[in-house]
Structure formats: C-alpha cells, structure tokens
Amino acid sequence: MSEDTKASILNVDQMQIAGLHFGHRVSRLHPKMKPYVSGIKNNVHIIDLEKTGKEFEKALVFIAKLISEGKTILFVGTKIQVKQYVKSNAEISGMPYVIERWLGGTFTNFETIVKRVQYFKELENKKATGELEKYTKKERSMFDKELEILRKKFEGIKHMTKLPDAVLILDVKKDITCAKEARRKGIKIIGVVDTNVDPSLADYPIPANDDAISSVSYILEKISETIQDAK
Numbered sequence: 001m002s003e004d005t006k007a008s009i010l011n012v013d014q015m016q017i018a019g020l021h022f023g024h025r026v027s028r029l030h031p032k033m034k035p036y037v038s039g040i041k042n043n044v045h046i047i048d049l050e051k052t053g054k055e056f057e058k059a060l061v062f063i064a065k066l067i068s069e070g071k072t073i074l075f076v077g078t079k080i081q082v083k084q085y086v087k088s089n090a091e092i093s094g095m096p097y098v099i100e101r102w103l104g105g106t107f108t109n110f111e112t113i114v115k116r117v118q119y120f121k122e123l124e125n126k127k128a129t130g131e132l133e134k135y136t137k138k139e140r141s142m143f144d145k146e147l148e149i150l151r152k153k154f155e156g157i158k159h160m161t162k163l164p165d166a167v168l169i170l171d172v173k174k175d176i177t178c179a180k181e182a183r184r185k186g187i188k189i190i191g192v193v194d195t196n197v198d199p200s201l202a203d204y205p206i207p208a209n210d211d212a213i214s215s216v217s218y219i220l221e222k223i224s225e226t227i228q229d230a231k
Contacts, residue, residue: 010056010222012049018218020208021047023195033195036207045195052207056219059190059204060226066165067230073190074160075220076178077170078102082216086170089220090156093227096164097156098178107181110163117158120150166190168223171210173197192219 015021023029023037023045036055038048066073075097077086083099090097098106106113124147126132132143166188169175173194179201182189191202192210199205209215 071165
C-alpha cells in the first residue's frame with residue numbers, strides 16, 4: 001500500500017463523521033491512552049483523529065503485507081451491536097471470524113478446537129446427505145439442537161486448519177482473553193482501543209470508539225478494502 005493509497009483511504013473528516021473520536025467518560029481513562037486524547041467534551045474524552053489516522057495506516061500497511069503473503073487474519077467482534085458487521089466483512093474478505101463468546105483455548109488448545117470443528121463438519125455433512133434420516137424423530141431433533149449449538153460456536157472458524165497469523169479484535173477490553181491467548185501464541189494483534197483500554201495490549205493499536213456501530217463499521221470497511229486490494 002503506497003503513501004498515496006493510505007492518504008486517500010483515511011480521511012479525518014470521514015472518521016469524525018463516523019464518530020471514531022468519541023472516547024469514554026473522563027473517569028475511565030487508561031493512563032497509557034493519554035497521548036491519543038486531544039480534549040474533553042461533555043465529560044467524555046475526545047480521541048485525536050490525526051493520531052488515529054497514523055496508527056490505523058500502520059495497521060493497514062501490516063494487513064496488506066500479510067494478505068499479499070497469503071496469510072490469515074481472524075476477525076473477532078463479540079459485541080451484540082457489531083456482530084453482523086464483523087461477520088459480513090470477514091466473509092467479504094474471505095477471513096475466519098468469531099462473533100459469539102470467545103471460547104477459552106481457541107488458540108492455546110487449538111488441537112481440541114480442531115477436533116470439535118471436525119465433528120461439527122461431519123454432523124453437518126450427515127444432515128445434508130440424509131444420513132440422519134435413519135434415526136427416530138426425537139433423536140433427529142437432538143442432532144438438530146446439537147448442530148445449532150456447534151454452528152454458533154464454530155461456523156466462523158470451520159475452515160481454519162491452523163492458527164491465524166494475526167487477529168483483529170474490535171474491542172480489546174471485552175475480548176481480553178483472546179488478546180492474552182494471541183500474545184501467548186505469538187499471534188500479532190490488531191486492536192481497536194478506546195480510551196478505557198491499554199493500547200500496549202495490541203501490536204497495532206487503532207485508537208477509536210469501539211462502541212458506536214458507525215465507528216466500528218468504518219474501521220471494518222477500510223480493513224476489508226485493504227484486504228481485497230492486496231489479494
């Protein structure tokens with residue numbers, strides 16, 4: 001990604017319209033976020049979008065490099081209001097995703113997760129090919145319930161045969177377990193960090209509002225565009 005591309009992709013006015021600059025209440029500031037704060041409005045910290053732009057550019061350059069090398073980024077966004085945006089952008093980008101509660105051990109106990117995913121795929125296949133028809137109505141109903149639970153947990157990672165090369169976390173505070181597991185496994189973290197979050201938890205922090213749909217969807221769109229351009 002060239003300097004020109006970055007400049008045209010990220011625009012401070014657009015970021016402001018999307019509400020990336022609204023942080024949390026003053027009392028909730030994480031000390032390490034001070035350098036990214038430009039002021040206070042209505043008792044809420046305002047994030048310096050010039051700095052957000054610089055950090056976001058670094059993240060996009062890193063993402064473009066990963067994708068050009070054929071590597072994988074796992075999208076993680078488990079907040080109710082952003083789930084669908086995370087899923088749709090991940091699917092557009094051809095990347096795995098997690099939008100339900102983070103399952104402890106997804107990275108640190110990956111072999112076990114792979115076995116569960118395999119079982120889910122086999123059960124899904126049996127249902128599709130009519131293999132479950134030989135069971136009683138009650139048993140088929142139990143299989144359907146099990147499939148639904150497994151789908152919720154594993155749908156987004158069912159094609160992930162190895163650990164991802166990086167993880168995009170849309171709310172580092174909410175999905176701190178994911179961040180800790182990624183750190184333990186040496187997986188690079190691209191993380192949206194609001195004013196109440198420690199930015200050093202991410203290798204590539206993006207200082208921005210992690211609550212507003214407009215902010216998160218703006219960030220996801222730019223990342224999706226970068227991924228598609230890099231392919």
